[in-house]
Amino acid sequence: MKHACKEISRLASNSLDRKLKLWEKVKFHVHLAMCSNCRNCDNSMKLIREASELIQKTKYGNIRLSNVQREKMHRTLKESTGG
Amino acid sequence: MNSKSDPHQWLSEHGDYLYRYAMSRLHNEELASDMLQETLLAGWKGFDKFAGQSSIRTWLVGILKHKIIDHIRKEIRNRNLTEAVENDPTSAYFNENGSWSEAPSAWKDNPEDLCQSEQFHAVLDSCISKLPEKQQIIFRMRDITGEDSETVCKSCDITSTHLHVLLHRARLALRKCLEWNWFGQGTRP
Numbered sequence: 143m144k145h146a147c148k149e150i151s152r153l154a155s156n157s158l159d160r161k162l163k164l165w166e167k168v169k170f171h172v173h174l175a176m177c178s179n180c181r182n183c184d185n186s187m188k189l190i191r192e193a194s195e196l197i198q199k200t201k202y203g204n205i206r207l208s209n210v211q212r213e214k215m216h217r218t219l220k221e222s223t224g225g
Numbered sequence: 226m227n228s229k230s231d232p233h234q235w236l237s238e239h240g241d242y243l244y245r246y247a248m249s250r251l252h253n254e255e256l257a258s259d260m261l262q263e264t265l266l267a268g269w270k271g272f273d274k275f276a277g278q279s280s281i282r283t284w285l286v287g288i289l290k291h292k293i294i295d296h297i298r299k300e301i302r303n304r305n306l307t308e309a310v311e312n313d314p315t316s317a318y319f320n321e322n323g324s325w326s327e328a329p330s331a332w333k334d335n336p337e338d339l340c341q342s343e344q345f346h347a348v349l350d351s352c353i354s355k356l357p358e359k360q361q362i363i364f365r366m367r368d369i370t371g372e373d374s375e376t377v378c379k380s381c382d383i384t385s386t387h388l389h390v391l392l393h394r395a396r397l398a399l400r401k402c403l404e405w406n407w408f409g410q411g412t413r414p
Contacts, residue, residue: 146323148315155393159367159374160385182329187396190403192336194349194369200340202249206241211258215240218262219232223269 147173147180154184158191229281230272232265239282243289250293250370260296264289290376297362297380306359308391315397329400332408345407352402360395367392 153162153170162170174181207215243264247257267288268275275284320326339345353361363381366372367388372380378388 146319147325148319148323151315151318151397152389152393155396156389158396159389159392178331179325179328182331183325183400186329186332186400186403186408189332189334189336189339190349190396190399191368193339193345195371196336196340197346197349198249198369198371202245205245205248207244207258207261211244211254212236212240215236215258215262215265216233219236219265219269222266223232 147177147183150174150177150180151183154180154187157184158187230269232269235265235268235281235285239285242282243285246286246289247293250366250372251296256296260289260292263292267292294376294380297366298382301359301362301381304358306362308357308359315394318397318401330404330408332404334408348403348407352399352406355402356395356398360391360398363388363391364395364399368396 150170150173153166156162156166157170174184240261243261244257247260248254251257251260264285268285271288275281279287318326353364356364359381363377366377366380367374374385374388378385381388383391
């Protein structure tokens with residue numbers, strides 16, 4: 143295969159963090175069209191990120207300060223700002 | 226004092242939002258509420274620098290964000306977490322000619338189902354915890370918290386090139402670990 147899968151896996155990862163340059167994009171997509179292994183790798187990296195983001199949202203989306211934390215903070219603010 | 230500079234009111238109006246922001250990045254209740262408190266005080270002290278061009282919330286988030294970056298940066302320095310770019314560990318997944326030494330399989334699961342599976346959370350966590358520490362921090366910031374690359378680089382004192390190298394390593398290692406422990410055929414617990 144013209145472009146080694148190792149290099150394509152690097153582009154698959156990079157594409158999640160930056161815009162690929164035009165020639166990288168061409169190389170990447172031409173290779174993916176021919177190579178199911180790299181397609182699987184690309185999809186799995188995307189799936190890991192999507193699932194992780196969803197998990198994070200579910201975990202932290204609804205948390206709130208507890209009343210104890212809030213009161214403690216009001217007290218400290220009062221002491222520090224004198225108001 | 227300017228009547229608008231009221232940290233008590235900020236706490237009431239934006240406290241939960243800021244706390245959520247801190248918790249999702251620090252994963253530690255005590256630390257997150259400390260950071261929030263410091264932010265409110267810094268905002269009170271530096272209120273004359275608030276230009277009024279953005280909302281108070283945006284301004285406070287900016288202060289909190291910097292505090293968190295500083296914290297992570299110190300943490301990384303204190304623990305002396307470095308990782309050389311040399312000694313490429315990704316070679317282990319490929320043959321000499323650059324082809325896969327073990328073919329990646331197609332993962333059929335969708336993110337919504339994975340998100341709802343406690344078992345998957347546990348497997349994902351354990352796979353992440355097997356990464357070198359700096360990769361863990363970077364991967365969590367980038368793919369879990371969704372922090373932008375620039376912020377991750379600043380927090381970790383690395384260049385964007387180094388960031389890309391470390392994320393490539395982390396994602397290949399995670400992919401492999403999840404393939405073995407979750408997606409692999411017949412090995413699902």
